[in-house]
Each structure stands twice: as C-alpha cells, then as structure tokens.
Amino acid sequence: MRKNNIETAAVAMVISILFLGPACTTAQAAKVPYPAMAPLDQYLISDQKAEIALARSAAPASISDAAEVMVLRRDGYATAVTGSNGFVCIVERSWAKPTDDAEFWNSRIRAPHCFNPAAARTFLPIFLKKTKLVLAGKSRAQILADITSALEKKELPALAPGAMVYMMGKQQYLSDDDKSWHPHVMFYVSGDAAKSWGANLPGSPVIAASDPQERVTIFMVVAGAWSDGTPGPSMQH
Numbered sequence: 001m002r003k004n005n006i007e008t009a010a011v012a013m014v015i016s017i018l019f020l021g022p023a024c025t026t027a028q029a030a031k032v033p034y035p036a037m038a039p040l041d042q043y044l045i046s047d048q049k050a051e052i053a054l055a056r057s058a059a060p061a062s063i064s065d066a067a068e069v070m071v072l073r074r075d076g077y078a079t080a081v082t083g084s085n086g087f088v089c090i091v092e093r094s095w096a097k098p099t100d101d102a103e104f105w106n107s108r109i110r111a112p113h114c115f116n117p118a119a120a121r122t123f124l125p126i127f128l129k130k131t132k133l134v135l136a137g138k139s140r141a142q143i144l145a146d147i148t149s150a151l152e153k154k155e156l157p158a159l160a161p162g163a164m165v166y167m168m169g170k171q172q173y174l175s176d177d178d179k180s181w182h183p184h185v186m187f188y189v190s191g192d193a194a195k196s197w198g199a200n201l202p203g204s205p206v207i208a209a210s211d212p213q214e215r216v217t218i219f220m221v222v223a224g225a226w227s228d229g230t231p232g233p234s235m236q237h
Contacts, residue, residue, distance in 0.1 A: 052080055
C-alpha cells in the first residue's frame with residue numbers, strides 16, 4: 001500500500017495518539033476528560049458471551065476459534081475458553097495505554113487483541129499485571145512505578161522474538177476519536193527499533209511508535225479487511 005509523505009506522517013500521528021499518547025503538561029492536565037477511574041461496572045461487560053465474541057473478533061476465525069479467551073472479572077482477567085493453538089484473545093481496557101495518556105481511565109475503550117504464542121507468554125503479562133494494580137486501587141504513578149520495578153527486576157518475562165498481535169476487530173473502540181479505526185497487526189520489538197524496520201518512511205507500509213514505559217517499539221501494518229472479511233476503511237481519506 002503506497003502512501004505519500006503527508007499520509008504517512010498523518011497515520012503515524014494517529015497511531016501515536018491511539019496507543020502512545022504523550023505526557024500531559026500542567027495546562028493539559030486541567031482538561032483531561034477522565035481524571036480518575038470510573039466505577040468498575042463501567043469497565044465490565046455483563047454478557048460474557050459478548051465479551052468472548054468481541055475478543056475473538058480481533059483475528060480471523062481460523063486463528064481465534066482455537067485461541068484461549070480471557071475476560072475481565074472483578075478480580076482481574078480469567079480464562080473463559082481454553083485454547084489449543086497458543087494464541088490468547090482478550091479485550092483490553094483503557095489502562096493498556098501509557099499512564100500519562102489522557103484516556104487512561106476512559107471506560108468506553110474496548111480494544112480486541114489476539115496475541116500469538118510469543119506475545120501471549122511475554123508481552124500480555126504486562127497488561128495483566130497493570131490490570132491487577134488498577135483493580136487494587138493504585139494510582140497512575142504507582143502503576144508506572146510498579147511496572148518499571150517489575151521490568152527492572154525481571155519479574156516480568158523478557159520479550160520473545162516474533163511477538164505480535166492481531167487487531168482486526170471491526171467493533172474496536174481505541175479512543176473517543178477513533179472507533180473502528182483500521183484492521184491491523186502489530187509486532188513488538190525490544191527497545192527503540194523503528195529505524196531498523198524502515199518504519200514511517202515515504203512509501204513504507206510499516207508504522208512505528210515507541211512505548212518507553214513498556215520498553216518496546218510497536219510496529220503496525222494496516223490490513224485491507226476486518227477479521228470477518230469485510231473491507232476496512234481506505235487509507236487515502
């Protein structure tokens with residue numbers, strides 16, 4: 001998929017806003033629409049079958065039908081469906097974002113992910129730990145400190161080569177400005193590795209964003225269709 005310089009820059013900007021929003025300044029902090037965690041019920045999906053279906057929508061059925069599916073409960077995520085292919089599908093909530101993101105507490109966010117075995121073993125544990133901290137009532141600063149400490153002490157696993165995730169669910173709600181953004185897949189690489197992939201360059205279909213809190217570079221490639229086979233939005237708009 002070819003894009004001109006302006007389109008490439010625009011898409012990179014959108015991605016960084018969606019997943020890796022910049023730290024808020026003092027002036028911006030006063031305008032944060034979600035200053036604190038909402039009541040837990042607002043983050044839960046009451047119908048477990050609906051949450052399972054939403055989680056599975058992250059990847060084509062050929063992958064997600066055999067995947068483990070985790071759902072959010074009051075005490076954290078739990079396995080609702082056992083899998084056989086090593087993939088794990090889950091609907092991430094807003095605290096998957098960096099702690100300084102303005103929508104860190106946005107209870108509307110529903111981001112279906114389907115992690116491959118490498119990512120399920122070594123990247124998903126970060127989000128599951130953040131979830132435990134959120135449900136324990138920790139502040140953003142405490143969550144960041146605990147995750148940083150766990151990474152430094154190697155209490156969380158080192159990222160495995162080949163870690164990636166499908167995000168092809170049509171009902172994705174990634175932020176208030178981006179509902180059903182684009183079907184895409186994401187690859188995780190340790191450290192700051194954008195240059196080595198030729199990401200964000202004119203004509204490159206690869207979009208990269210650095211996530212210093214989780215110490216990875218996230219590479220994104222937009223897919224042409226949602227997981228159900230229907231066409232995704234045009235990249236030319």
